[in-house]
Amino acid sequence: MMPEQTTPENRKELFLRACRSEPVSRVPVWMMRQAGRYLPEYRAIRQEHAFLEVCKTPDLAVEVSLQPFRAVGVDAVIVFSDILIPAEAMGVGVELTDGGPVIAQPVREAGQVEKLHTFDPEEETGFLPEAIRRLCRELGPEVPVLGFAAAPWTLACYMIEGRSKDGFPTPKLMMYQEPRLLRKLLEKIGRATAGYLKSQIAAGATAVQLFDTWAGELGRGDYQEFALPATQFLISELNAGAVPVILYTKASAHLLRNVAQTGATVLSVDWRVDLAEARQLLGSRVALQGNVDPCVLLGPEEGIRAAVREAIQKTGGVAHILNLGHGILPTTPVENARAFVHAGQTAALPARVPISRAG
Secondary structure (H helix, E strand, O other): OOOOOOOOOOHHHHHHHHHOOOOOOOOOEOOOOOOOOOOHHHHHHHHHOOHHHHHHOHHHHHHHHHHHHHHHOOOOEEOOOOOOHHHHHOOOOOEEEOOEEEOOOOOOOHHHHHHOOOOOHHHHOOHHHHHHHHHHHHHOOOOOEEEEEEOHHHHHHHHHHOOOOOOOHHHHHHHHHOHHHHHHHHHHHHHHHHHHHHHHHHOOOOEEEEEEOOHHHOOHHHHHHHHHHHHHHHHHHHOOOOOOEEEEEOOOHHHHHHHOOOOOOEEEEOOOOOHHHHHHHHOOOOEEEEEEOHHHHHOOHHHHHHHHHHHHHHHOOOOEEEEEOOOOOOOOOHHHHHHHHHHHHHOOOOOOOOOOOOO
């Protein structure tokens, strides 16, 4: 049985109003990686099915996507998938191991970049829009369903390095030695990803999120020269119209002004960013999402409630989607995840202060 609605707006209206910096009765709340290993029902499915099998089987993806909605009552359901799916569809062999993604033949030469291809999302990744369509039917018109993909720089990091690695030295080597080749790779990723996200929107996604998890590995100059134009190109090609585009970046406090130039509707930031300072810096150009440290959810409930109150206080609850600063940790007790969501949904908004428009 689905959780009952607890606010005057339905969940979808609430979410969209927050994305558009419009007044809300409370902040909407969901959690990155909310469908995952902290849920016993997810672990039970994974005992029977491999990760990619779950991603590519709509019945399984839908069930896993719905689990946190049933268990902890989040305000948005993000479709269960993986950011490496487009890389595989572009022609890169991907293996998802317990230690993270592994690409046996990393993309490091011009000939490899040339062979990468755009793809028909309904033909080659049709399982994902199908899962979104089924989620929309299951949840009805009052609950937002979110799609997602990796931003070009982050996907390029995996494609070039071949795995997750501190600092991602190999992509940076390409940046310094073969900048034109890196730009070509980023453009190919951006074009393919735009089509991939268009298919998710056409399937009914209320909003889409780009994960640029490794943006913070770049200094401001390199971000401005490589990652920013690629993300701007993707968002321009996507041409999402009224559909919000959320951009998550990690360890990116030094990049906030640059990230705000991407064209994203909402900036999702990690726990290192002070939300009050971000709001002061960015004004009302974009809404904010985040940013409670996931480790807070390992502690006592009173600490969770305090962290939620602090986050909302810093934004005034205006143009704010409450979330974690990164994905929920697998060791998080389910009752603590539920406490986080409940604290956000029941928190009183501070007295509203008009948001200035930063230059």
